[in-house]
Structures are given as C-alpha cells and as structure tokens.
Amino acid sequence: MRAGILKEREGSIAIKGAGTGSVSCGRDSVSGAVSQRACVFCGARVVLNPITDAFHLVHGPIGCASYTWDIRGSLSSGPELYRRSFSTDLRERDVVFGGVDRLRAAVSEIAERERPPVVFIYSTCLVGVIGDDVEAVCREAESRYGIRVVNVKAPGFAGHKAMGYRLACEAIMDVISRDPEIPRRREGINILGDYNLAGEAWMVAGYFREMGVPVVSTFTGDSTFASLRRSPGARLNVVQCAGSMTHLARSMEDGFGIPFVKASFFGLADTRSALLNVADLLGSGEVRRRALSLARRESRRAERAVAPYLPGLRGKKAAIFVGGGFKAISLIRQFRELGMETVLVGTQTGTSGDYEVIQSLVSPGTVVLDDANPAELEAFMREKGADILVGGVKERPLAYKLGIAFCDHNHERRIPLSGFEGMVNFTREINLSVNSPVWRHLRGRAAPGGAWEA
Numbered sequence: 001m002r003a004g005i006l007k008e009r010e011g012s013i014a015i016k017g018a019g020t021g022s023v024s025c026g027r028d029s030v031s032g033a034v035s036q037r038a039c040v041f042c043g044a045r046v047v048l049n050p051i052t053d054a055f056h057l058v059h060g061p062i063g064c065a066s067y068t069w070d071i072r073g074s075l076s077s078g079p080e081l082y083r084r085s086f087s088t089d090l091r092e093r094d095v096v097f098g099g100v101d102r103l104r105a106a107v108s109e110i111a112e113r114e115r116p117p118v119v120f121i122y123s124t125c126l127v128g129v130i131g132d133d134v135e136a137v138c139r140e141a142e143s144r145y146g147i148r149v150v151n152v153k154a155p156g157f158a159g160h161k162a163m164g165y166r167l168a169c170e171a172i173m174d175v176i177s178r179d180p181e182i183p184r185r186r187e188g189i190n191i192l193g194d195y196n197l198a199g200e201a202w203m204v205a206g207y208f209r210e211m212g213v214p215v216v217s218t219f220t221g222d223s224t225f226a227s228l229r230r231s232p233g234a235r236l237n238v239v240q241c242a243g244s245m246t247h248l249a250r251s252m253e254d255g256f257g258i259p260f261v262k263a264s265f266f267g268l269a270d271t272r273s274a275l276l277n278v279a280d281l282l283g284s285g286e287v288r289r290r291a292l293s294l295a296r297r298e299s300r301r302a303e304r305a306v307a308p309y310l311p312g313l314r315g316k317k318a319a320i321f322v323g324g325g326f327k328a329i330s331l332i333r334q335f336r337e338l339g340m341e342t343v344l345v346g347t348q349t350g351t352s353g354d355y356e357v358i359q360s361l362v363s364p365g366t367v368v369l370d371d372a373n374p375a376e377l378e379a380f381m382r383e384k385g386a387d388i389l390v391g392g393v394k395e396r397p398l399a400y401k402l403g404i405a406f407c408d409h410n411h412e413r414r415i416p417l418s419g420f421e422g423m424v425n426f427t428r429e430i431n432l433s434v435n436s437p438v439w440r441h442l443r444g445r446a447a448p449g450g451a452w453e454a
C-alpha cells in the first residue's frame with residue numbers, strides 16, 4: 001500500500017473509492033506496530049473510575065496506576081474519592097512469592113479506614129502472569145467487612161481496550177443486580193456512556209429535566225453506588241458512548257427488561273434527533289412538544305453563536321482519531337455542519353457496522369483506519385494535508401510535533417463539547433486551534449497538493 005505501512009496492517013486501512021474494501025477491525029493489535037490503542041485494564045478503569053464514592057485499587061506495579069491516574073476530566077457533585085489513585089505497588093519479591101498478602105492487607109486497610117460502599121480491584125498484567133487468587137480475597141473481604149468488593153480481571157495483554165469496556169460493564173452489572181432498588185412504577189431514563197467530562201452529563205440531564213423526563217442514573221459520570229443501584233427503576237436506557245456501554249445496555253435489557261436507544265449529543269443535528277427519539281420512545285405528546293421547543297430554541301441560539309466562525313473554517317481539512325466509532329460518526333457530521341472536510345477517520349475500538357457508516361458519510365479519497373499507529377497517522381495526515389487532528393492524550397504530541405492544530409476530544413478535557421452549548425465550544429476550540437498563527441511559523445514550505453513538510 002504505502003511505504004512505512006506494515007503489510008499485516010493493510011487490511012485495517014481503507015481509502016474510500018480506491019477499491020480497498022471494508023476495514024478489518026476488532027482484532028488484536030499487530031505486534032511491533034506501536035498501536036495507539038489502550039490496554040484492557042485502561043479500558044476497564046476509564047469506564048469505572050467516575051463512580052465517585054468507589055475505592056479504585058490497582059493490583060499491580062505502580063506504573064499501571066500512574067498511567068490511569070485522574071485521566072478523565074470527569075466531575076463529581078459529591079465524593080472525591082475517585083480522584084485518588086491507589087495501588088498495591090507490586091515488586092520483584094511479590095512476583096516470586098505472590099501478591100495476595102499485599103492485596104489482602106490493602107483491602108483491610110481500605111475497609112477499616114475508609115469504609116467505601118464498593119471497592120473495585122483491577123488485576124493488571126503482572127497479576128495475570130503470577131496468578132494471584134484475587135477472587136478469594138474479594139469474597140473474604142465481603143464477608144468480613146460487609147462491603148462490595150468487585151474483581152475486575154483486566155490484565156492488559158488479554159485483548160484490547162474494548163475487552164476492558166466489557167469487563168467494566170460486567171462489574172457494574174454485578175453491582176446493580178445484587179439487591180437492586182426497583183420501584184413499583186418505573187419512571188425516567190438512565191444515561192449510559194456519559195462520563196460527565198467537564199460537567200456534560202449535568203448539561204444533558206438539564207435538557208431532559210426541561211422535557212419533564214427524570215434522569216435516574218448516569219453511567220458512570222457523577223455516579224455513586226446508591227445511584228447505580230437505583231438504575232433498574234428506569235424505563236429507558238439512553239446509550240451515549242455505544243462502544244463502552246452497549247454491552248451493559250444489552251445486559252440490563254435481559255436482566256431488568258429495560259429497552260435501550262443509542263443517542264449522540266455531539267453536534268446540533270445529532271443532539272436534536274437524540275432528544276426527539278427519546279421523547280418518541282417514552283410515548284408522551286407533552287414530552288415531545290417540550291423536546292421540540294427546546295431543540296428549536298437552543299439550535300437557533302447555537303447557530304447564531306457559531307455563525308461568525310464559519311467563514312474562517314470553511315474548506316479546512318480535519319483528521320479524526322478517537323476511541324469509538326459512534327463519536328467518530330458524530331464528528332464527521334459536526335465538521336460538515338462547520339463546512340469542513342474530513343480527510344482521515346480512525347478509531348481504537350470501532351466495529352464493522354461503525355466503519356460501514358463512516359465510509360458512507362465521507363468523501364472519496366478519505367482514509368478510514370482501525371487501531372492506527374503514529375507512523376500511519378503521520379503519513380496519511382501529511383498526504384491529505386490535514387489542518388487539524390481531533391484525538392486524545394496520545395495523539396496530541398504527534399499533532400504538535402508535525403506542526404498541526406489539535407483539538408482534545410477525549411478523557412482529560414476540561415471543556416464541555418456535547419449538547420447545544422458543546423457545539424458552540426467545539427467550534428470555538430477548532431477555530432482557535434486551526435486558525436492560530438503559530439502553525440505558519442512551525443510548518444515548513446508548502447508542498448504541492450496541499451501537503452506540507454515539517
């Protein structure tokens with residue numbers, strides 16, 4: 001295909017209209033490819049970490065805990081326990097003799113000093129190799145201290161980030177299925193896959209409040225043990241981050257009979273249809289009338305705020321590399337709303353269904369790739385002359401080293417980007433970055449076809 005692209009990676013890269021076919025996905029990363037994708041443990045922790053009154057204990061060497069410490073800009077309206085990172089800090093001696101004693105001592109200290117309602121123990125790569133019986137420690141601690149202790153068996157090497165999502169969903173299901181609080185009359189919705197980054201779950205919950213729809217629980221942004229236990233009392237699950245939460249939505253449908261709908265709150269069009277879809281599914285004319293009036297009012301307000309930026313954005317080229325396919329699809333639509341063209345789209349955990357939708361949305365020549373690495377992103381962004389990269393913490397240095405604008409759309413951001421207000425913030429962010437004069441000084445001479453050389 002291209003110089004610098006590993007042969008084993010070719011099936012995971014498609015160029016629309018070039019006869020390269022569908023994108024192969026969902027497989028383990030190619031050895032030596034230096035994947036941008038996070039490990040199983042990281043996938044599990046990013047989903048569970050925003051449970052604010054839980055104690056998150058990483059059983060492994062200190063590096064695993066440090067890697068995932070406070071990586072989300074997820075806000076809490078109450079407890080702050082989740083902001084701290086705890087580890088059993090396994091050393092060489094524990095590799096030889098086992099880490100169970102250290103784990104047991106840590107759990108006892110946690111239970112006696114903190115008394116959290118739930119402890120999540122994340123078993124990382126090292127524990128997967130030495131084979132500590134973590135499950136036995138969990139059972140023992142539960143019967144001794146009367147708190148919930150959940151084993152999240154997530155050695156990083158066992159698969160990739162999507163497996164961690166699945167494990168996190170199973171851990172949540174474990175928490176809510178034992179002794180759930182289900183009222184006689186079910187009411188309201190749960191929002192799944194909103195991590196309350198920069199307070200986004202509060203904004204989205206505000207829309208539903210105005211529509212007259214109570215939000216029972218959010219998974220897992222600003223959630224607590226008590227709010228999770230109330231979640232089986234909702235009438236509908238609204239799944240926002242489909243990559244991480246579809247498994248839980250299916251389990252709740254099977255276990256509690258709660259149907260679910262996928263909904264994106266990125267971009268004006270997607271936010272409007274998300275609100276109206278939920279109103280339709282709840283089957284109330286009054287809820288629909290309120291949703292329509294809110295969507296019209298807030299769309300008008302957002303369009304007025306966005307309009308001054310459009311001339312400076314029209315025709316700019318965007319590259320997208322994010323965690324899940326659902327977000328990538330929304331971003332393509334958002335860039336279209338801004339008059340920008342998407343020239344590269346990739347995800348860490350997209351499904352074949354996601355890639356089909358992506359291919360149907362983008363223009364011929366757009367590069368679509370699964371589980372990319374920095375060399376591929378660099379090669380294709382240069383080739384396509386991308387003006388801005390939208391990604392997360394691991395993509396930021398790549399963009400800056402190449403002298404290209406960057407927009408953080410991932411865990412650690414501090415600016416809300418979802419909903420109507422989020423579209424305005426997103427536009428401002430893109431404008432500030434892509435039209436910054438700094439890039440003129442960093443980039444070298446322009447090459448033919450819009451590509452450039454650093």
Ligand code: SF4
Nearest residue numbers: 039041064124125156
């Ligand atoms: S890959 Fe293994 S060692 Fe690395 S952070 Fe993940 S669990 Fe820890």
